[in-house]
Amino acid sequence: MRAIVIGGGVGGATAALALRRIGVDVTVYEAYEDPAGDVGAWISLAANGLRAVDALGGLAAVRAAGFEIERQRMWSAGGMLIGDVARGRRASDTLHSVSMLRGRLVATLRAAATEAGATIVTGARLGHVEETGTGVLATFEGGRTDTADVLVAADGLWSTVRAHLDPAAPLPQYAGLFSVSGVSQLDGVDPGVFNLTFARNGAFLHLRAGAEVWWSAQVSSPVTPARRGIDDATRLQELSRLYCDEAVPAAILAATTSLQPTTIMHVLDPVTTWHSDRIVIIGDAAHPVGAGQGASMAIEDALALAAALQAAPSVAEALRRYDADRRPRITKVLGTAEDNRNAKRSGPLKRRLQAAMMRIFVPMVYEKATAWLYAYEPAKLAAPDRR
Numbered sequence: 001m002r003a004i005v006i007g008g009g010v011g012g013a014t015a016a017l018a019l020r021r022i023g024v025d026v027t028v029y030e031a032y033e034d035p036a037g038d039v040g041a042w043i044s045l046a047a048n049g050l051r052a053v054d055a056l057g058g059l060a061a062v063r064a065a066g067f068e069i070e071r072q073r074m075w076s077a078g079g080m081l082i083g084d085v086a087r088g089r090r091a092s093d094t095l096h097s098v099s100m101l102r103g104r105l106v107a108t109l110r111a112a113a114t115e116a117g118a119t120i121v122t123g124a125r126l127g128h129v130e131e132t133g134t135g136v137l138a139t140f141e142g143g144r145t146d147t148a149d150v151l152v153a154a155d156g157l158w159s160t161v162r163a164h165l166d167p168a169a170p171l172p173q174y175a176g177l178f179s180v181s182g183v184s185q186l187d188g189v190d191p192g193v194f195n196l197t198f199a200r201n202g203a204f205l206h207l208r209a210g211a212e213v214w215w216s217a218q219v220s221s222p223v224t225p226a227r228r229g230i231d232d233a234t235r236l237q238e239l240s241r242l243y244c245d246e247a248v249p250a251a252i253l254a255a256t257t258s259l260q261p262t263t264i265m266h267v268l269d270p271v272t273t274w275h276s277d278r279i280v281i282i283g284d285a286a287h288p289v290g291a292g293q294g295a296s297m298a299i300e301d302a303l304a305l306a307a308a309l310q311a312a313p314s315v316a317e318a319l320r321r322y323d324a325d326r327r328p329r330i331t332k333v334l335g336t337a338e339d340n341r342n343a344k345r346s347g348p349l350k351r352r353l354q355a356a357m358m359r360i361f362v363p364m365v366y367e368k369a370t371a372w373l374y375a376y377e378p379a380k381l382a383a384p385d386r387r
């Protein structure tokens with residue numbers, strides 16, 4: 001079997017690796033020349049995503065690309081500790097959440113895919129895809145073409161292939177939050193802890209990364225912020241003003257030495273069409289769940305798709321089974337993501353009430369309420385076959 005994967009991000013690189021593991025001939029086409037490397041904001045993989053990476057034989061490399069985070073502490077705007085829980089896992093999980101730069105995760109997954117025999121072509125943007133009687137024909141900007149038995153589109157939030165599958169598919173909408181990440185040199189931040197402050201103007205995330213502190217402000221704003229024409233110093237000043245009442249975030253911002261470009265956060269209404277008989281969308285293209293689980297879900301998708309392709313008698317049947325397998329879990333994760341976003345956008349009264357409730361309920365119910373997410377057992381791939 002031959003597959004074309006569109007997009008060389010987290011989902012695309014993992015799909016290439018998973019497809020190689022079942023003996024499929026894979027070529028990945030990525031629009032940009034080299035988006036990977038030690039660039040971009042930081043990201044965390046939860047136990048469920050790591051378990052899927054492990055099933056593909058990539059755990060050691062992914063762990064080596066980042067560092068483990070054992071605890072997650074949640075803070076009120078006033079600096080009160082309102083929860084201290086295992087980070088991105090059940091307390092009993094021996095797999096600990098791993099944080100790293102997103103570019104490094106992508107580079108690591110691409111290296112694993114290449115080592116497994118996948119071909120990755122960069123600087124090739126898909127323009128058009130069509131189904132032929134026997135497969136798919138992909139046409140790239142500049143005129144290059146390729147054919148395959150199946151096309152896996154991991155082409156992200158603004159997916160071209162999603163619109164091809166369903167011209168009436170929803171479009172991403174501004175989520176009322178924008179994110180800015182940076183690096184600070186503040187001392188005194190505990191290692192191995194992911195800190196989440198429910199600040200007055202949105203969430204503030206930070207953790208120790210070696211000698212540095214990595215932070216991310218998810219600012220609640222009804223108006224989409226300007227992304228261009230605003231320099232780092234001005235953006236930092238703005239953030240310092242927005243987080244001036246939260247002692248730790250304010251100190252971290254004051255000791256900041258570098259800033260990543262602003263990311264506008266989006267939501268997408270549920271996408272009803274994930275596949276045709278030969279084409280399927282995975283990861284953010286199908287369901288951007290947002291901060292916290294998006295990369296883990298893209299990795300889970302990739303493995304589940306390979307398992308379905310390996311087990312089913314035809315590509316069309318595999319894509320149907322993949323959809324039926326993934327949809328209930330993704331629907332549940334999307335609901336959780338919306339709850340998380342709402343918690344970050346709360347007004348003053350709701351935020352105080354939320355903090356008081358969390359202080360009481362986090363020790364009692366957090367573990368039980370999140371177990372379904374982290375306990376996910378990925379599909380097991382059989383030994384490679386060559387169809």
Ligand SMILES: Cc1cc2nc3c(=O)[nH]c(=O)nc-3n(C[C@H](O)[C@H](O)[C@H](O)COP(=O)(O)OP(=O)(O)OC[C@H]3O[C@@H](n4cnc5c(N)ncnc54)[C@H](O)[C@@H]3O)c2cc1C
Pocket residue numbers: 006007008009010011012029030031032035041042043044045046124125126127154155156157159160179263265282283284285288289290291292293294295296297298
């Ligand atoms: C601020 C922020 C913080 C986040 N933090 C976390 C976190 O801590 N943990 C977590 O799990 N998730 C997190 N996420 C979500 C996570 O980054 C995404 O869910 C994940 O990267 C999705 O992977 P993907 O492969 O589906 O899409 P992407 O990573 O977006 O990759 C899509 C790729 O397709 C390429 N492409 C697009 N169109 C074409 C085309 N026509 N032809 C060829 N190539 C194309 C793009 O260049 C890109 O490389 C965060 C998201 C944001 C915005």
